[in-house]
Amino acid sequence: MLQNDLTIRIGGEAGMGLESSGAGFAKALTRGGFYVFGLPDYYSRIRGGHNFFSIRIARQPLYSHAEPVHLLLALDLETVRRHIGKIVAGGAVVYDEKEDVPEELRRPGVSMFPLPLTALAEEQGGRAIMRNTLALGVATGLLGFDPAYVGSVIRDNFASKGQKVIDANLQVAEAGVEASRPFQADFPFRAEAVSDAPPRMILNGNEAFALGALAGGCRFVAAYPMTPGSPVLHWFAAHADEYGVVTKHAEDEIAAINMAIGAGYVGARSLVPTSGGGFSLMVEALGLAGITETPVVVYNAQRPGPATGMPTRTEQGDLLFTIHASQGEFPRFVLAPGTHEESFRIGWQAFNLAEGYQTPALILSDHYLAVAYRTVERDALDFDEVQIDRGALLTQKELDELEDPSQAEAAPYRRYRVTESGVSPRAVPGHPNAVWVSTANEHDEYGAVSEEAANRTAQVDKRTRKMEGADWNLESPSWYGPEEAETTFICWGSTYGPLREAVDRLNEERQGKANMLHFSALHPFPLEATQAALEQAGRTVVIEGNSTGQLEILLRARTGRSMDDAIHRYDGRSFTPEYILSRCG
Amino acid sequence: MVTSSDFAGRERPTWCTGCGNYGILNSIKMALVEHNIAPHEILIVTGIGCGSKLPHYMRVTGYHTLHGRTLAVATGARLSNHGLRIMTVHGDGDAYNEGLSHFVHAVRRNVRIVDIVQDNRIYGLTKGQYSPTSERGKQTPTSPEGSIDRPVQPLALAITTGATFVARGYPGEIRHLAWLIGEALEHPGYALIDVLQPCVTFNRNYAYDYYRERVYKLEEEPGYAPSDRTAAWEKAFEWGDRIPIGILYRGESIPTYEEQIPALAAGPLVQQPLKTLQSSQVEALRAEIM
Numbered sequence: 001m002l003q004n005d006l007t008i009r010i011g012g013e014a015g016m017g018l019e020s021s022g023a024g025f026a027k028a029l030t031r032g033g034f035y036v037f038g039l040p041d042y043y044s045r046i047r048g049g050h051n052f053f054s055i056r057i058a059r060q061p062l063y064s065h066a067e068p069v070h071l072l073l074a075l076d077l078e079t080v081r082r083h084i085g086k087i088v089a090g091g092a093v094v095y096d097e098k099e100d101v102p103e104e105l106r107r108p109g110v111s112m113f114p115l116p117l118t119a120l121a122e123e124q125g126g127r128a129i130m131r132n133t134l135a136l137g138v139a140t141g142l143l144g145f146d147p148a149y150v151g152s153v154i155r156d157n158f159a160s161k162g163q164k165v166i167d168a169n170l171q172v173a174e175a176g177v178e179a180s181r182p183f184q185a186d187f188p189f190r191a192e193a194v195s196d197a198p199p200r201m202i203l204n205g206n207e208a209f210a211l212g213a214l215a216g217g218c219r220f221v222a223a224y225p226m227t228p229g230s231p232v233l234h235w236f237a238a239h240a241d242e243y244g245v246v247t248k249h250a251e252d253e254i255a256a257i258n259m260a261i262g263a264g265y266v267g268a269r270s271l272v273p274t275s276g277g278g279f280s281l282m283v284e285a286l287g288l289a290g291i292t293e294t295p296v297v298v299y300n301a302q303r304p305g306p307a308t309g310m311p312t313r314t315e316q317g318d319l320l321f322t323i324h325a326s327q328g329e330f331p332r333f334v335l336a337p338g339t340h341e342e343s344f345r346i347g348w349q350a351f352n353l354a355e356g357y358q359t360p361a362l363i364l365s366d367h368y369l370a371v372a373y374r375t376v377e378r379d380a381l382d383f384d385e386v387q388i389d390r391g392a393l394l395t396q397k398e399l400d401e402l403e404d405p406s407q408a409e410a411a412p413y414r415r416y417r418v419t420e421s422g423v424s425p426r427a428v429p430g431h432p433n434a435v436w437v438s439t440a441n442e443h444d445e446y447g448a449v450s451e452e453a454a455n456r457t458a459q460v461d462k463r464t465r466k467m468e469g470a471d472w473n474l475e476s477p478s479w480y481g482p483e484e485a486e487t488t489f490i491c492w493g494s495t496y497g498p499l500r501e502a503v504d505r506l507n508e509e510r511q512g513k514a515n516m517l518h519f520s521a522l523h524p525f526p527l528e529a530t531q532a533a534l535e536q537a538g539r540t541v542v543i544e545g546n547s548t549g550q551l552e553i554l555l556r557a558r559t560g561r562s563m564d565d566a567i568h569r570y571d572g573r574s575f576t577p578e579y580i581l582s583r584c585g
Numbered sequence: 586m587v588t589s590s591d592f593a594g595r596e597r598p599t600w601c602t603g604c605g606n607y608g609i610l611n612s613i614k615m616a617l618v619e620h621n622i623a624p625h626e627i628l629i630v631t632g633i634g635c636g637s638k639l640p641h642y643m644r645v646t647g648y649h650t651l652h653g654r655t656l657a658v659a660t661g662a663r664l665s666n667h668g669l670r671i672m673t674v675h676g677d678g679d680a681y682n683e684g685l686s687h688f689v690h691a692v693r694r695n696v697r698i699v700d701i702v703q704d705n706r707i708y709g710l711t712k713g714q715y716s717p718t719s720e721r722g723k724q725t726p727t728s729p730e731g732s733i734d735r736p737v738q739p740l741a742l743a744i745t746t747g748a749t750f751v752a753r754g755y756p757g758e759i760r761h762l763a764w765l766i767g768e769a770l771e772h773p774g775y776a777l778i779d780v781l782q783p784c785v786t787f788n789r790n791y792a793y794d795y796y797r798e799r800v801y802k803l804e805e806e807p808g809y810a811p812s813d814r815t816a817a818w819e820k821a822f823e824w825g826d827r828i829p830i831g832i833l834y835r836g837e838s839i840p841t842y843e844e845q846i847p848a849l850a851a852g853p854l855v856q857q858p859l860k861t862l863q864s865s866q867v868e869a870l871r872a873e874i875m
Binding site for chain 2: 030031199200201202203207211214215217219220222240241243244245246247248250251252254255258259260261262263264265266267268269270284285288292378381383386387388390405406412428429430431432434435436437438439440441448449
């Protein structure tokens, strides 16, 4: 049972600063010792429409958001209309007193707190847009949360804007706390800061992945902005000079992937962050990387498709596409982190895999994980564990030991030498002993174009063979929950969080009701581990955020086994524990 | 000392007898020898087409990539190792159709690349379709009634977009072409050489006998100053009885893309040591999210 499990939700129009203030409040609550799960929800527009930010807090680690709302901060009437039905008994709505909330919108058991939000924001801060900060000040007061933490975040976030802006925001927040006083007695939920909590971090999935990639030696990033992958490009652009990363906003996704392959060809660890539509454009180039055995890492933060789909929403629709993308057959890794910690780990391991096996590593996150803020322990991202392993990349010494081509009878370097493992010793351009031409055509060991039958078979077999026993250093599938259970839920990627909480709640009802299997690495498919796991499984229910059941299809294709049931969600929203529980039967 | 035997390839070209690519291949080798650039000191990136097989026919570091993506791959390579010379060699279909966008952006960025376009005004490898530089009205399998699009003007486009080295070459003037390539190699930025490449199999109207009578060297043209951008732009449209070859435009050097990237100030990216983060860096990164 989670203690002090509360959700504060702030809603309004796009352009009201909900994302930044929501993220700021989430940070303040983390500094105040809470575990926080913050989730923005926004339409694909810059102004107008309806956006909201949900901040769930608890005194124990959170892995998911939840549906019940305890405090709604409504910057417009639309927010009341859309969310009042989610508020628990005893909860409250803070709204601008100049709005007239009609009777039919109100709910029994939900308190209404009208406040002069606009007037106060203008009076105390000078601008109506500061209503978001004001509203969060109100929330701070109602919850009994120490405003000093909010102040510290305001000081950090507005540091670059100058003291006047900092002071204005501090004043507005303070005014919000004051304005909450008359209502505090009518609001039963408290969230007092935990004074002796150890310092923790709060970040979203995109940031976690970017940190892992940087730690793992990523030094070249090329991308084209596409929601929700763009923040990874922005993150690297912001850290490029300090950490020595060449970061390129390219003219299009096709340029981005080809630049990254060019970078990988000469020996840079390269990354292309994108979303599904961008990945679609990159598909041909994946084959270039595959056949020339050039490492590259692509990060697809999935969103609902097809085509433009729903740019600011979430889905898990690209699994089978990613496993099979590009014409012909060549190996690749497909990894799908389930948590922020796993996004970090996969962030650095992807580069070892790509270089170690000289092939693309394709990472599948999704909007939900990419944008969700979660509090983690200070050492939850294990930087000490990071290793940079370049596989069969020839060292300077090994290159020097290759035959000197200026000597008569010298054997030229064979970039695509057929070895027992299938992995060829890899040179990068620049050394006089390693001069060769790679080609996107099928080629012989030297890299020359070859259409000969025996050679073709040998090279295809080599590329296939190199993946045998490929160890991605991740446990996939991994178990959560009791060793034996009536129902085994099966999921992949970001479904982990909401499902983990659903499993916990089921087991609180009765121990042994449920456990779960999570796949974070899907290709090459972990056949043995999966078969072993399925032997232990109860009734199997696959849970995934797509309509065709792609993991289920993959499981049947690889293991020959059908699963017992499935729960899908493809309305552009992520799973919640409640969604899963209500469909469990 | 680099000699021409250093570049001797093992494979015989599959080009037709009389193909302009033989001359282009030889002039590239001549230029590299003259400028003392060894096979491992240059990366030749090509796309897809008859001419894109060029690096296979010499001893050099090469990357024979995807149709149209030549300059994108080359850009990634150059930005990751600007200690390596980068040359792109590709045909008009690769450079001016499939790769037209990457061409414009490469010019804009001014990444130091020698871009040699084997412009035979036709599609050779795929057997004779019209190309972006084919003249309007050309009859080919994809334009049996005569093409109705007007050709791309690559030299004018390069000048307009801000290229500081724009030239046209011709393999029938092999020393001149070698000299142009050498000048381009020395140019501190993106350099374009569009080469009038005769295709004896699919474009016999524009073979050596056509060009021989028409080409003239701008270096021998009285009063022509390649520093005059406007004159160069106008010259780029000159065609017909007189076809100018040589350096149309050589402008004042501007910074290359790579010299403006702070991450590269310490040297080529791939030569900077690749290490895990120091603990002070880890602390700084953690502090950002606490």
